[in-house]
Amino acid sequence: MSMVDFRDIHLLGDFIVVCRTRSISAAARELNTVQSAVTQRIHRLEQACDTQLLTRHSRGVSPTGQGKVLLQFSEKIESLLYEANQEMHDWLSSPSGKVTIGMPPSITPVLATPLIENFTSELPNIDLSVTEAMSGYLEGWLENGDTDFSIVFQRPRKAGIHATPLLDEDLFLIVTPDLAAGLPSTVSIQDIAQLPLVAPSRMHSTRHMLESAASEAGLELHVLSIDAGNLLIRQSIIRKMGMVLSRAAAAPELEAGSLVAIPITKPKFTRTAYLLERREASGSHLINVARLQILSTVSMLVKQRIWKGRPRSALSDPIG
Incomplete structure (x- = not known):
């Protein structure tokens, strides 16, 4: 037939x-x-x-x-x-699917809400999930496929992970206004060593940066280690302890005036935020569209000085 x-x-x-x-x-x-x-x-x-x-x-x-x-x-x-x-x-034009983004607690206050709002308005068919953890955990989650993107402050150790530098941000001594009143307008590692500090564990890049600077100056830091969310760390600062953070990490309290950011000049502490993704997923249209939205959102925050930092080339034309 x-x-x-x-x-x-x-x-x-x-x-x-x-x-x-x-x-x-x-x-x-x-x-x-x-x-x-x-x-x-x-x-x-x-x-x-x-x-x-x-x-x-x-x-x-x-x-x-x-x-x-x-x-x-x-x-x-x-x-x-x-x-x-x-x-x-x-x-x-508006792909559908689930996208999971991991970010450390020091970024969540400034990035999480705008990112969710922009995905909801620009890419309504994408089911966005934002998860929070320290940078050391986020790379492992990404490698295992638990997240599609991670924003971290250290270059990836695995060849299968691609890193896009987003911006360089300065770190500040974050303290209460009362504690700031007894400190100079800019502080050194010697000034920081005189204060009780709260910090993540020694696995954390900022903690390592601090302790290396103190060791080179022959100083010992007085640190309470807290491996928990950034909110708990900021609450510890309010209890008369100091913390070396970016402005983004304490954005709500700095805006409210309950905390003060003092520049650190000797030495100056700077870190780079990276957007990580698995190389094997880079050909996915869903991942490509999500990446552009992340870059666009970060670029907007930096241009509006909501996330204060020096942008890298990836943010110069995130849509192109």
Whole structure:
């Protein structure tokens, strides 16, 4: 039994046009081809169906009984193809799927809310999940596939992870206004060593930076280690302890005036924020669109000086 298969699907489009115009010559003009080419395609379709599909007469052509059956299904196929193309176009402009972003507690106060708001308004079909952990854990989660992106403050150790530098940010001594009143307008590692401090564990890059500077100066720091969320660390500062943080990490308290940021000049502490992703996922359209949205959001925050730092090249044209 002869039958039409997907190899003949392009012939159905010509058949629909011929049936609609009821003329081979008119169909040829609409299809921007010659009449003989349309006649040949209809003949091939009739051979595939093993039946006559058109009746020729003086006024042109009209579908036979079986031709009408094929026309009905051809129009359904045409409609399904249109819907498929439309849905693919819609997905490209606003893809759907789940995206998980991990970030450390020192970034969450300044980035989490704008990122969620921008994804909701610009990419409503993406199910965004934001998770929080120290940088050391985030790289492992990314490598294991638990997150799609991670924002960290140290270069990745694994070859399968790609790092995009976002910005360089200075670190400050964050204290209460009462404690700041007894300190100079800029502080050194010697000044910091005189204060009780709260900091993450020695695995943390900022803790390592501090202790290295203190060791080089022959000083010993008085540090309470807290491996917990940044909110708990900021609450400890309010209890008359100091912390070396970026402005972004304590943004709510700095804006409210409950904490003060004092510049550190001797030595100056700076760290780089990196956007990490798995190299194997870089070809995904969903991941590419999500990356652009992350870069666009960070760029906006830096330009508006909500996230204070010196932008790297990735933020100069995040949409391009």
